């Protein structure tokens with residue numbers, strides 16, 4: 610199998626989720642740093658438009674969204690499982706809550722003025738302005754939670770997590786599951802990037818000890834890789850044969866159609882290509898780019914919209 614190449618940047622919480630999953634599964638991987646804001650020319654050459662962080666590349670296959678990336682890593686390295694027997698459904702549901710409700714409240718809390726001052730300490734004013742403008746555009750008009758709403762919400766969520774950790778080391782039992790990796794990454798940002806705000810954990814010592822256990826998992830074995838090298842890897846490779854070919858048509862769009870896939874909120878940059886698979890859980894597009902040759906770009910169904918491309 611080709612190398613696992615993670616396109617990410619150090620301060621991305623969703624990337625931290627995947628870095629720790631790579632650590633949990635003790636995988637070796639290549640690390641490509643991408644810009645935090647648009648433009649991201651090398652990344653979008655691979656994805657065809659999708660710009661969120663992180664993206665996993667394996668040869669000429671490009672996997673978007675951490676829910677899908679977790680499934681791909683589980684397939685490659687089934688043990689230790691992200692979905693321990695008996696808690697698979699719970700793990701996915703808790704992860705979805707954590708990646709949405711918990712992440713939203715935690716990041717709104719983290720980006721109150723004291724957190725912003727730490728995150729951007731030493732950064733040039735233009736960089737800060739570019740970041741704010743980029744994320745405002747990504748929200749496409751959706752309001753951000755105020756610290757007055759975010760703080761008590763985050764506190765409640767931390768108490769829920771503390772309750773789940775009563776008498777067990779991880780959220781759903783004795784072993785870590787997808788739920789832990791999803792719940793950890795927004796808290797990691799508070800702890801590591803905005804430590805001035807980390808006093809919020811003092812009321813929930815169970816959460817603090819669990820965070821120490823999560824951190825100890827580590828990040829596997831990363832090796833440096835340049836973006837240009839990653840593009841060359843895609844160019845030299847042929848996309849892997851599709852594992853599941855079962856076509857599930859929910860849109861009245863035939864395989865072979867030219868389509869557009871985009872996230873259903875926050876960061877709607879679309880990817881256009883030929884729909885070559887639409888299984889129960891994912892879509893695959895075939896597309897070509899001078900820098901990458903032909904690649905397969907994969908998306909989960911949940912959280913994404915599929916439409917026919919307008920000719």
Ligand SMILES: N[C@@H](CCC(=O)N[C@@H](CS)C(=O)NCC(=O)O)C(=O)O
Nearest residue numbers: 621622623645660661662674675676
């Ligand atoms: N549902 C996505 C969310 C990813 C996400 O929102 N990532 C943030 C960074 S933590 C992002 O893309 N921010 C804008 C950017 O990096 O360009 C996933 O699970 O991968």
